Amino acid sequence: MMVVEMCCAPGLEASLSGLRWGLSRIFAGLGIDWREAPPRAVGTEAMWRGSAAVRMLLGDLAPAVGAGVLWVVDCPLADGLHPSLAGATLGRVAVVSARWSGEGEVLSVAAHETGHLLGLGHCRGSCLMHPVTTPQGARRRVLRLCSGCRR
Numbered sequence: 001m002m003v004v005e006m007c008c009a010p011g012l013e014a015s016l017s018g019l020r021w022g023l024s025r026i027f028a029g030l031g032i033d034w035r036e037a038p039p040r041a042v043g044t045e046a047m048w049r050g051s052a053a054v055r056m057l058l059g060d061l062a063p064a065v066g067a068g069v070l071w072v073v074d075c076p077l078a079d080g081l082h083p084s085l086a087g088a089t090l091g092r093v094a095v096v097s098a099r100w101s102g103e104g105e106v107l108s109v110a111a112h113e114t115g116h117l118l119g120l121g122h123c124r125g126s127c128l129m130h131p132v133t134t135p136q137g138a139r140r141r142v143l144r145l146c147s148g149c150r151r
């Protein structure tokens, strides 16, 4: 069983509980133990031109041994190329921005990054692991793994 610890910035607790419900349905049957951590402020070290520099932030959010960590933060995420990223995953840490889009797309982004936490890459099928670059794309993306990715 894999543990995914869900963490959020203060003020996002309600959306974290909603995400947990949605994610546990999407990944049902894959043996994931979802846990919610108390909210905690992040990103001050990694703040960069009003956004969190995503590589720095991922480095700051090192997980407990054996767990994957899914963070939902309330700041925009940026890297050198993109001023606004939906989310990113590095190793066992995934981070999702609640600022990238509306509430409706956060589940799609969180589920996609969770797929990366599980070791999945991108997929061109009708699949959660299909990459998107806009909130509209996230809204249209299906909320399930294709049979190839689910294996």
Ligand SMILES: [Zn+2]
Pocket: 112, 116, 122, 131
């Ligand atoms: Zn991706």
Ligand SMILES: [Zn+2]
Pocket: 123, 124, 125, 126, 127, 128, 129, 130, 145, 146, 147, 148, 149
């Ligand atoms: Zn797929």
